[in-house]
Amino acid sequence: MTPDEFVVTPYEVRGRIDYIRLREMFGTQALTNELLARLHSLTGGELSPLLTRGVYFSHRDLGWVLDQFAKNSPFFLYSGRGPSGPLHTSHLVPFELCQWLQQRLGVRMFIQITDDEKFWARPGLSREQTAYWGLENLYDLLALGFDPKRTHVFFDSRSISALYPLAVRVARKVPYSTVKAVFGFKPSTNIGLVFYTALQTVPCFWPSWAEGRSVPCLIPCGIDQDPHFRVTRDLAESLGYPKPALLHSQMIPGLLGDAAMSTTGDREENALFLNDSPKTVEKKVRQAFTGGRTTVEEQRRLGATPEICSVWALWRTRFAKSETEFQEVTRDCRSGALLCGDCKSKVLERVHAFYREHAAAREKVKDWAESTIITAAPKPL
Amino acid sequence: MTPDEFVVTPYEVRGRIDYIRLREMFGTQALTNELLARLHSLTGGELSPLLTRGVYFSHRDLGWVLDQFAKNSPFFLYSGRGPSGPLHTSHLVPFELCQWLQQRLGVRMFIQITDDEKFWARPGLSREQTAYWGLENLYDLLALGFDPKRTHVFFDSRSISALYPLAVRVARKVPYSTVKAVFGFKPSTNIGLVFYTALQTVPCFWPSWAEGRSVPCLIPCGIDQDPHFRVTRDLAESLGYPKPALLHSQMIPGLLGDAAMSTTGDREENALFLNDSPKTVEKKVRQAFTGGRTTVEEQRRLGATPEICSVWALWRTRFAKSETEFQEVTRDCRSGALLCGDCKSKVLERVHAFYREHAAAREKVKDWAESTIITAAPKPL
Numbered sequence: 001m002t003p004d005e006f007v008v009t010p011y012e013v014r015g016r017i018d019y020i021r022l023r024e025m026f027g028t029q030a031l032t033n034e035l036l037a038r039l040h041s042l043t044g045g046e047l048s049p050l051l052t053r054g055v056y057f058s059h060r061d062l063g064w065v066l067d068q069f070a071k072n073s074p075f076f077l078y079s080g081r082g083p084s085g086p087l088h089t090s091h092l093v094p095f096e097l098c099q100w101l102q103q104r105l106g107v108r109m110f111i112q113i114t115d116d117e118k119f120w121a122r123p124g125l126s127r128e129q130t131a132y133w134g135l136e137n138l139y140d141l142l143a144l145g146f147d148p149k150r151t152h153v154f155f156d157s158r159s160i161s162a163l164y165p166l167a168v169r170v171a172r173k174v175p176y177s178t179v180k181a182v183f184g185f186k187p188s189t190n191i192g193l194v195f196y197t198a199l200q201t202v203p204c205f206w207p208s209w210a211e212g213r214s215v216p217c218l219i220p221c222g223i224d225q226d227p228h229f230r231v232t233r234d235l236a237e238s239l240g241y242p243k244p245a246l247l248h249s250q251m252i253p254g255l256l257g258d259a260a261m262s263t264t265g266d267r268e269e270n271a272l273f274l275n276d277s278p279k280t281v282e283k284k285v286r287q288a289f290t291g292g293r294t295t296v297e298e299q300r301r302l303g304a305t306p307e308i309c310s311v312w313a314l315w316r317t318r319f320a321k322s323e324t325e326f327q328e329v330t331r332d333c334r335s336g337a338l339l340c341g342d343c344k345s346k347v348l349e350r351v352h353a354f355y356r357e358h359a360a361a362r363e364k365v366k367d368w369a370e371s372t373i374i375t376a377a378p379k380p381l
Numbered sequence: 382m383t384p385d386e387f388v389v390t391p392y393e394v395r396g397r398i399d400y401i402r403l404r405e406m407f408g409t410q411a412l413t414n415e416l417l418a419r420l421h422s423l424t425g426g427e428l429s430p431l432l433t434r435g436v437y438f439s440h441r442d443l444g445w446v447l448d449q450f451a452k453n454s455p456f457f458l459y460s461g462r463g464p465s466g467p468l469h470t471s472h473l474v475p476f477e478l479c480q481w482l483q484q485r486l487g488v489r490m491f492i493q494i495t496d497d498e499k500f501w502a503r504p505g506l507s508r509e510q511t512a513y514w515g516l517e518n519l520y521d522l523l524a525l526g527f528d529p530k531r532t533h534v535f536f537d538s539r540s541i542s543a544l545y546p547l548a549v550r551v552a553r554k555v556p557y558s559t560v561k562a563v564f565g566f567k568p569s570t571n572i573g574l575v576f577y578t579a580l581q582t583v584p585c586f587w588p589s590w591a592e593g594r595s596v597p598c599l600i601p602c603g604i605d606q607d608p609h610f611r612v613t614r615d616l617a618e619s620l621g622y623p624k625p626a627l628l629h630s631q632m633i634p635g636l637l638g639d640a641a642m643s644t645t646g647d648r649e650e651n652a653l654f655l656n657d658s659p660k661t662v663e664k665k666v667r668q669a670f671t672g673g674r675t676t677v678e679e680q681r682r683l684g685a686t687p688e689i690c691s692v693w694a695l696w697r698t699r700f701a702k703s704e705t706e707f708q709e710v711t712r713d714c715r716s717g718a719l720l721c722g723d724c725k726s727k728v729l730e731r732v733h734a735f736y737r738e739h740a741a742a743r744e745k746v747k748d749w750a751e752s753t754i755i756t757a758a759p760k761p762l
Contacts, residue, residue: 116549127550127762158761160545165538168497169508171573176557179572191560192552195576380539381508 006259008224011184013251013260019057026226028058028248035059038066043104050097050249052323053316058223060233061245068216069105075216077101078203078244080112083133084122087140088271090252090261093317094220097247099144102151109146110203112154113138117199120192131157135369140274142369143361153372154203162374163202165381166209171198173235182227201232205241210378217244222251224260252317255310257289278352285311285344285351291333292340303336311340311347319350387640389605392565394632394641400438407607409439409629416440419447424485431478431630433704434697439604441614442626449597450486456597458482459584459625461493464514465503468521469652471633471642474698475601478628480525483532490527491584493535494519498580501573512538516750521655523750524742534753535584543755544583546762547590552579554616563608582613586622591759598625603632605641633698636691638670653732655739662732666692666725672714673721684717692721692728700731
């Protein structure tokens, strides 16, 4: 692999990703300033830092979703989580954008907790574990500030009655050859995983099905997840539902310098888990890969490279409190004025504060988390 | 295909079947007189005509199930129906044996109505149709005389909450390669059908799972269905459940002389549907293929061949009221004393009477049919 090469699939992310080329390869649209300006005006003059800082950079049909919103046909948001263990901070990226959109636009949020799928995907996990992490993860997600009245959860194993009637219709439209091609399934892949894409598609159509009218859906997700929803988009119209729109984020680099903050393959040090102790957080950030130089002298003289730095990614996605601060950190990093050790100390304060606030918010959602889980189908067929 | 050749798979039955060879090919056991004698003694001196007349001829682990029964660990019965349309008389064969066993031994019966699977398997059927036929078929089955207190129904789309937790565990044990080999799936097969075998396996283990102890299962079915349950048997022990035992029937020949009473491919005349009018029944039986000779004179002289006769199959499976009558019909057919026209007139009286009685019984079960449908899981995982 030359430095120019990269791989982005739902199963693998590696190399230095050229996001413009990737967008062209995937055939998605650029998240233009014009679209951001429309969102800015719809939200009464605000934009999430995840939008202004280029974390979200690509989309499918966002313009249509905003058109519909302007015509009094509001979209709903959909995102999901495969509960294989504790969440790490980059898992929050789609949910933080969802929460931001929900708060500004008053739209509904549907969260899918795929405790069945993770059991099928990870031979080492027990059903007890995926169910346990499903609830733990749900608390973390709801604690981001979702509105209890507008947030609905499909906790797969507990919501199967609500999901199944529509999943049956979806499944008939999906030949094995399609999931084999999109997900790279092998003869040894279990039949649960083969079926799963039907259940993952259901939330995209569920409100339309339940309400008997066309309800637009917007899915913020990492660009690596785009292939999943191409399957959904391809079959939407044949079932009489609108294609879900997508808003794609870049991959969030891991603390070890990986292209993505994945911890698959025992790379725990690559991510900040929400259940990490302050000591562990401190240790991971201190050891984190940066875009710094090999000596202080060199860094003072030549500056560092924020774009490849996992600590800069923390500032960028969450911890810079204002646009001004984010620009300052970026400028001082690049100029050599801010050394990596000091930068890490600064971001650690923010990380510790976030963990404290998050833990408090998390306790509060436990009162109402269960009430968000959908357990009954709106209609029998 | 020479006259000696035959094919028996879950998708195709053709040729003159040599059941002894088939049993050897499938690796199943003969239903011996010794086993029948044990059943005879357990039921207090009775045997179903389906057992005495050789309709059931093969098994897997029946001896073990009877051992367990004798040790106060009664088995339950399991059979299913894919509701693609009205039932015909040969669909009743496994259920009639089940009802007979339930009445004599007081055992539980689990019926699975696979309205999801039939929707996946038959592109021409709507969900409304498979759900409609599911309920209609259930009335017909319960009307055979099942005990409301000991009969439980998995109506897939309505029982999914009860089935899914166990289906999730089963599905992880079944690689795509297995279902591809057993069911002959192609790349174009939809992912619903690929998944389905997990749901078909669940009832075999459900009582063991629900009760946290090993509950033996006995499945009466056509020999063509044996490959389905080989998958189930192969994974049973790895999930901690006993292998289901099987009791195999021969194929019931169709009225048109086909090896099996299948009506797939617009062969309506091949079967007596339970919703056929008396006139239609009369017409189908009058046109039915027999083992008779080309002229009356020849038949009087040489006799007919009951083994290849679809009308003899009616006497054999249901309509001969006693062993004596069955032997008489068989003997008089073979000797030439009973001509096909007269034989058809005699059996038609019985068929008409059965339809009348069945219709009355069917009305009565509607009061309690819904109460047999299991809608909740006994435990969350």
